[in-house]
Amino acid sequence: MPWGNQGGGWQGGGGRGPWGQGPRGGGGGPQPPNLEELLRRGQDRFRSLMPGGFKGGRGVTLVIAVLFAIWMASGFYKVQPDEEGVVLRFGAWIKTTQPGLNYHLPYPIEMVLKPKVTRVNTTEIGFRTSDTGGRDVPAESLMLTGDENIVDIDFSVQWLIKDAGQMLFNIKDPSPYAFDIEGPQQTVKDVAESAMREVIARSPIQRIMTDDRGSLQGIQADVQKLMQEMLDSYKSGIEITQVNLQKAAAPTKEVIAAFNDVQAALTDRGRMQNEAEAYSNDIIPRARGDAEKIIQGAQAYKQQVIAEAQGEAARFLSNLNAYKQAKDVTARRLYLETMEQVFKGMNKVIVDEPPGSPGVLPYLPLPDLRKKPTGGGQ
Numbered sequence: 001m002p003w004g005n006q007g008g009g010w011q012g013g014g015g016r017g018p019w020g021q022g023p024r025g026g027g028g029g030p031q032p033p034n035l036e037e038l039l040r041r042g043q044d045r046f047r048s049l050m051p052g053g054f055k056g057g058r059g060v061t062l063v064i065a066v067l068f069a070i071w072m073a074s075g076f077y078k079v080q081p082d083e084e085g086v087v088l089r090f091g092a093w094i095k096t097t098q099p100g101l102n103y104h105l106p107y108p109i110e111m112v113l114k115p116k117v118t119r120v121n122t123t124e125i126g127f128r129t130s131d132t133g134g135r136d137v138p139a140e141s142l143m144l145t146g147d148e149n150i151v152d153i154d155f156s157v158q159w160l161i162k163d164a165g166q167m168l169f170n171i172k173d174p175s176p177y178a179f180d181i182e183g184p185q186q187t188v189k190d191v192a193e194s195a196m197r198e199v200i201a202r203s204p205i206q207r208i209m210t211d212d213r214g215s216l217q218g219i220q221a222d223v224q225k226l227m228q229e230m231l232d233s234y235k236s237g238i239e240i241t242q243v244n245l246q247k248a249a250a251p252t253k254e255v256i257a258a259f260n261d262v263q264a265a266l267t268d269r270g271r272m273q274n275e276a277e278a279y280s281n282d283i284i285p286r287a288r289g290d291a292e293k294i295i296q297g298a299q300a301y302k303q304q305v306i307a308e309a310q311g312e313a314a315r316f317l318s319n320l321n322a323y324k325q326a327k328d329v330t331a332r333r334l335y336l337e338t339m340e341q342v343f344k345g346m347n348k349v350i351v352d353e354p355p356g357s358p359g360v361l362p363y364l365p366l367p368d369l370r371k372k373p374t375g376g377g378q
Contacts, residue, residue: 075106084164095163117161123188125152128193149205154247157192159240166237195226208248
């Protein structure tokens with residue numbers, strides 16, 4: 001039934017208000033409800049719903065049992081796959097539960113915190129990024145090198161939670177009951193800045209400013225190792241997954257050009273060293289190969305000369321022994337062998353002197369004898 005503002009009172013209700021009461025003080029406007037009447041009616045309705053009413057305390061016992069069951073059932077909780085459940089008993093950490101359905105004693109005896117442990121968090125040191133751009137933080141980025149130069153270092157650290165209980169209770173966090181990543185974030189930032197300053201203080205500026213990927217990776221690895229050692233000593237429950245150097249530059253614009261010239265010279269030096277090493281690696285093996293070839297050729301010639309000399313000596317000794325045994329025959333043979341070698345490849349005319357000839361050499365037309373016969377049978 002609608003409440004009518006005009007005419008005063010509750011329409012269709014016989015002049016009674018919306019809570020079953022008539023107008024007070026003769027006024028026709030709406031009246032506030034009677035709270036005592038409402039409570040009384042609520043109790044009467046609840047008694048009518050209970051079997052047997054509240055006689056003998058059975059109803060009170062049943063209500064208490066239902067409320068106790070509901071209170072105990074409130075201890076069931078679900079941990080998501082990317083979370084860990086940290087159970088607190090009167091504020092003290094007692095255990096850590098894994099993903100799935102778990103149970104703890106109901107509040108206020110026990111409660112559970114469920115931080116996300118698989119989320120990779122990023123902490124920026126020396127700079128801050130935002131949707132509108134970025135800004136530099138010189139108080140964090142300016143560092144002193146091992147050779148007393150100032151360098152501007154911007155880097156970021158990626159980390160995740162490996163033990164939620166240690167992270168919540170062993171490091172600075174102003175509100176562990178309402179988990180906030182800002183507490184661990186500040187701890188990671190302080191540790192990262194301290195570790196980077198220590199590594200930079202042990203390194204010369206050439207190692208920091210160079211474009212050599214190996215040097216930069218070495219710095220990142222040193223910082224990550226030092227950070228993890230410090231966080232483990234704090235029992236922070238944080239694991240450093242990666243350290244990324246974003247920038248390593250001169251701190252002021254006036255010296256950037258000079259630093260760039262130095263880096264260019266260092267780059268040229270490295271390139272020329274690589275070219276010289278490549279040429280050395282090419283020419284030295286080749287020269288060693290030629291030298292070995294010459295040595296082997298000389299050794300072969302040496303063996304050849306020795307073998308020939310030994311053969312000639314053996315031949316001479318053989319001829320000597322034969323000469324001692326038959327001087328005329330050996331001398332004749334040596335003479336003929338010598339003549340054979342001397343007149344080898346020449347046109348020769350042999351005149352056999354008959355026995356009993358006076359020893360006078362007859363005239364022979366030698367040029368005609370050298371001519372080859374041209375006709376058949378001549």
